[in-house]
Amino acid sequence: MTKLLLSLHVLAAIIAIGPVTVAASMFPAAARRSTGTDRDRTTLRLLHRICRVYALFGVAVPVFGLATASSLGVLTDAWLLVSIALTLIAAVLLGVVILPGQSKVLADEPFPPARLGMLTGIFNLLWAVVVILMIVRPGSTTGA
Ligand code: HEM
Numbered sequence: 472m473t474k475l476l477l478s479l480h481v482l483a484a485i486i487a488i489g490p491v492t493v494a495a496s497m498f499p500a501a502a503r504r505s506t507g508t509d510r511d512r513t514t515l516r517l518l519h520r521i522c523r524v525y526a527l528f529g530v531a532v533p534v535f536g537l538a539t540a541s542s543l544g545v546l547t548d549a550w551l552l553v554s555i556a557l558t559l560i561a562a563v564l565l566g567v568v569i570l571p572g573q574s575k576v577l578a579d580e581p582f583p584p585a586r587l588g589m590l591t592g593i594f595n596l597l598w599a600v601v602v603i604l605m606i607v608r609p610g611s612t613t614g615a
Pocket of ligand 1: 477480481484488532533534535536537539540541543545551554555558598601602605606
């Protein structure tokens, strides 16, 4: 059972977090290049849609992650608690700042692409740290 849950957890991370990371990273540069033509707007709308839709799929990552953790009995391990906190911060950053920021750019409201780029960089870094924690598991008593 644990193997199935862990497989679904990693699969969800690849399929959902991957596209959000790529599309969110492409958005600021596309916004900077945009001259307001229909083609440019279609590109920006598509990138924003990928971020939004795959962010919803992304909910499966912590769901299967928590199920895996409870099946392994590691729910209170320090590395896991830090991962959960970082995952929460990344989710809030995406839902409360990055996605609304992209919407503002799409609506021609002021939101500097450079700021969006910086926030997206922090967002990507958070995933990188979480993945390293998932693999290195410092302080794990389960014998990584
Ligand atoms: C609430 C958030 C999360 C929880 C509770 C969680 C939980 C877990 C658990 C319990 C494992 C199994 C570790 C083991 O084999 O002992 C695991 C593995 C893994 N997780 Fe997460 N996870 C979370 C978020 C994430 C995120 C956001 C990503 C990727 C962006 C991710 C990627 C991975 C990967 C790649 C593995 C496989 C590592 C390995 O088994 O060597 N996890 N996770």
